[in-house]
Amino acid sequence: MHNSSTTDTFEDKPASVAANETLEDYTLRYAPHSFRRWSPKVVAITALGGIAYLADFSIGASIGMTYGTTNAIFSILFAAIIIFITGVPLAYYAARYNIDLDLITRGAGFGYFGSVLTSIIFASFTFIFFALEGSIMAQGLLLGLGIPLWAGYLISTIMVIPLVIYGMKALSTLQVWTTPIWLILMIGPVAYLIHKEPDLVSQFASFTGNTGYAPMDMAAIMLGAGICLSLIMQIGEQIDYLRFMPAKTKENSKAWWAAVISAGPGWVILGAIKQIIGAFLGFYLLTKIPGVNATEPVQQFNAAFHDMLPGWLALTLAVILVVISQIKINVTNAYSGSLAWTSAYTRISKHYPGRIVFVIVNLVIALLLMEGNMFAVLGKILGFYSNFAIAWVVVVATDISINKYLLKLSPKEPEYRRDMLYNVNPVGMVSFLVAAGLSIAAFFGLLGSFLAPYSPLIALIVGFVLTPIMGILTKGKYYIKSENDGIKEPRYDAEGTPVATVYHCVSCNENYERPDVLYSHQHQGVICSLCKTMEK
Structure with missing residues (x-):
């Protein structure tokens, strides 16, 4: 997060290459409070500029x-x-x-x-x-x-x-x-x-x-x-x-x-x-x-x-x-x-x-x-x-609006760190593969000539219907592997806003905000999500 030397070898400091985050733009992680200095208006104009x-x-x-x-x-x-x-x-x-x-x-x-x-x-x-x-x-x-x-x-x-x-x-x-x-x-x-x-x-x-x-x-x-x-x-x-x-x-x-x-x-x-x-x-x-x-x-x-x-x-x-x-x-x-x-x-x-x-x-x-x-x-x-x-x-979109908010099958606050998640969650994967598979089969005429033009509708309906069904069938147990990341302070405050407290990563010696860190037994200390990604 702070500019630091990037000359160390990768094995010594996994995240040192990514240390100059102004160039790397938080490729694999949460964008910290300290970096987000733009007003809502500037962010919106920048985002809309991309649709020119x-x-x-x-x-x-x-x-x-x-x-x-x-x-x-x-x-x-x-x-x-x-x-x-x-x-x-x-x-x-x-x-x-x-x-x-x-x-x-x-x-x-x-x-x-x-x-x-x-x-x-x-x-x-x-x-x-x-x-x-x-x-x-x-x-x-x-x-x-x-x-x-x-x-x-x-x-x-x-x-x-x-x-x-x-x-x-x-x-x-x-x-x-x-x-x-x-x-x-x-x-x-x-x-x-x-x-x-x-x-x-x-x-x-x-x-x-x-x-x-x-x-x-x-x-x-x-x-x-x-x-x-x-x-x-x-x-x-x-x-x-x-x-x-x-x-x-x-x-x-x-x-x-x-x-x-x-x-x-x-x-x-x-x-x-x-x-x-x-x-x-x-x-x-x-x-x-x-x-x-x-x-x-x-x-x-x-x-x-x-x-x-x-x-x-x-x-x-x-x-x-x-x-x-x-x-x-x-x-x-x-x-x-x-x-x-x-x-x-x-x-x-x-x-x-x-x-x-x-x-x-x-x-x-x-x-x-x-x-x-x-x-x-x-x-x-x-x-x-x-x-x-x-x-x-x-x-x-269905997982967020229905499985998280309506059925409350998975935690509202997002989780993305390795070891906190299962490698594969069947809810999204099965729903996606079935929806995409059926719609592509229709697109190529394998489901008959009548359904061929309707392939986008098939992807849409199957994805929408299957996601909550899969959530209910699996009882939501594949969303979170571990509830506790080993740090006492919560990642989000009572309003649901990411907490901006800074922690020091013992692996790459950089500072990161609370949503981006967890305790590692391997390193005997707090490490950032990128170092966690890189752990062999």
Whole structure:
């Protein structure tokens, strides 16, 4: 927690590599009170800056083109409602207890090693979306500057590295400064189009798509929703910022809740608006400039800017919008992905390589996806991925809201430290595997052609129903292995706020706050959760 020498060998001091936490950003642990100096408002703006991505425009355009306007809008709204509802308990938990989605998952039904699987699923989300945004930026560089796609992919990957290394401090500054510019560039041309050609809106409303689905076709709505629901995992990235929220007090309660809801589940409101705008711009391109790829955001905005500005300026602004958006989201993708990989790797190997190693790993995978032209099969990749994402998020949200709060089968305060948890908790693991397994079987048509479009709904319902059933069947006994961590002072005060008392770790000689420490018989003293993770 304090800056200290990081030259010691790893075996002598397991956490010495992680000592410079300003660089490491509490990869595997609770974010301490002493580090959380931002106001709720700054945390919320930083978290919302991460959703500047343009993939929403692509997703909206592709489902609008395929299933028609009415079906697309219902798909988008259905997905947004599900994402919002499941996001509330997760965002609250992250902000209240200052932990990321992996630490929440461990104590919410998955167990200490069980959540390694979900860490890898989350890491996959970050490199899929990094590749998607990088592809969009490369399309912008090709259109605006004539840079070939392969080089554009490389540029979009390399430029985020310096920003990601410096974690929350650099990211909060970047997001706060760029958000107003981004909003003006995004909303301006669309508002102008609607003002100039009001008939476009009614033509858009009656557009039926190019695959012949009738308006209000349930299968089409569910197929579209499956693609939108792949974004359910975005809550994990929002949480990587929300864990830095200040403690909730009587004085800041209103501002605190406003920030948690707007930056947590609230991201999806802006996301849904962007998807609908994407469908509108896609339709506009289809009617105005046939032959152009209507799902490419740079083409959408280039055409919209062209209607109000001279050609060279329109193209310049379209490219600037694409570049700002790509940097804003891809620093978040690279940052969150590095946290997820580090967490999974450290628990399996009992060795902490540092977050930066996995920044590079994540970027290399994303670059390979881009060079392999992932953008061309976007809908298929997202539709498949969403089955895993929905199953996980629904199981954790259900575990918190029903198993913890309603059925009181597991302790409300989260537990994530090794030895305090069972390695695997069947409640979350079984519910997740069954929900994901059945929905993927449906997705590939193994449950019959009728159920194929409904795979996201299967993941959702099975995860929601099975989690409390598994909790009741196991009587909640696999949530907590040990009630006592060997330290007299409780981890949370009477209000449920993490206690900020500082303890000294005898293994790495750093100071840590109360939620992050426990007594170790092996070391004959108090040690931090990271040293505990590293114990052979």
